[in-house]
Amino acid sequence: MVQATRILAFTLGLASPAFADTGPYVVGEVGSHNINFDATGAAVGAVEPSYPFAYSATANAEAITLGGGYDFEISGSPWAFGVEGLYSFVSDEQASNVVITRDSGPLSYLTCSVALAANGTCPPGGTVQNAVTSFTERQVLEFRTQVDYTAAALLTVSYAIDRIRLTAGAGAAFADVNVGYTEFDQGVLQPVFNAQGFLIDRQPIRYPTATMTESKTATGWAARAGVEYQLNDRIALGLQYQAADYGDISLASARLPAYNVSAAGQQIQLRARVSF
Numbered sequence: 001m002v003q004a005t006r007i008l009a010f011t012l013g014l015a016s017p018a019f020a021d022t023g024p025y026v027v028g029e030v031g032s033h034n035i036n037f038d039a040t041g042a043a044v045g046a047v048e049p050s051y052p053f054a055y056s057a058t059a060n061a062e063a064i065t066l067g068g069g070y071d072f073e074i075s076g077s078p079w080a081f082g083v084e085g086l087y088s089f090v091s092d093e094q095a096s097n098v099v100i101t102r103d104s105g106p107l108s109y110l111t112c113s114v115a116l117a118a119n120g121t122c123p124p125g126g127t128v129q130n131a132v133t134s135f136t137e138r139q140v141l142e143f144r145t146q147v148d149y150t151a152a153a154l155l156t157v158s159y160a161i162d163r164i165r166l167t168a169g170a171g172a173a174f175a176d177v178n179v180g181y182t183e184f185d186q187g188v189l190q191p192v193f194n195a196q197g198f199l200i201d202r203q204p205i206r207y208p209t210a211t212m213t214e215s216k217t218a219t220g221w222a223a224r225a226g227v228e229y230q231l232n233d234r235i236a237l238g239l240q241y242q243a244a245d246y247g248d249i250s251l252a253s254a255r256l257p258a259y260n261v262s263a264a265g266q267q268i269q270l271r272a273r274v275s276f
């Protein structure tokens with residue numbers, strides 16, 4: 001009867017397993033992944049050669065993480081050190097509108113009471129007067145910023161207390177940052193003056209390439225900590241928190257001669273671990 005009870009207890013995962021062990025394992029995680037974007041850049045302008053801008057945005061994403069690692073037990077102790085690799089699938093996109101405005105005025109010019117002559121001057125009989133005008137250059141850029149995946153290569157340490165395993169890790173982190181923008185035509189008309197200073201036309205402001213979509217891999221660091229509960233000698237369930245600074249990427253186009261995006265993230269995920 002005693003022997004049967006021991007077998008049943010081990011089968012249900014109630015027997016005391018070896019918590020710190022040497023060997024490989026795989027993990028799966030699911031939870032939230034909040035990513036903060038900070039962007040700076042400059043946009044080509046008409047009144048001035050370029051306009052600096054900056055914006056921040058947060059994408060509240062869901063993530064599924066898969067990975068694996070290898071633990072090295074310190075013989076006779078609850079400590080274990082190891083390596084771990086993680087790959088997270090992230091699904092979310094953050095849109096941010098950046099509005100750039102510049103006033104050009106006041107702009108002084110001349111008027112003529114009659115039609116200008118062919119040479120652009122006010123003909124005899126016409127009255128020349130001074131006038132002032134202005135216009136506002138207004139640009140609206142819609143930026144789309146997204147992280148398609150993140151990855152991490154970590155050195156790990158764990159400490160076992162009965163069935164509880166406290167874990168921590170730190171190392172390199174990577175993120176595939178996908179950015180794009182679209183410009184909305186504002187229909188701004190810019191006054192045109194001839195060599196003599198007379199207003200002869202108002203023409204729409206034209207900009208270079210108005211769209212861009214590009215992705216680059218940013219490289220930074222990640223640190224994580226968590227707790228696991230050992231169900232038996234192979235399976236553990238737990239909770240993990242990770243903070244990461246993925247670094248920044250730089251892009252450029254005819255419309256945006258300078259555009260830099262930095263990304264940082266925080267993950268809170270439920271974790272399942274299977275040791276072999």
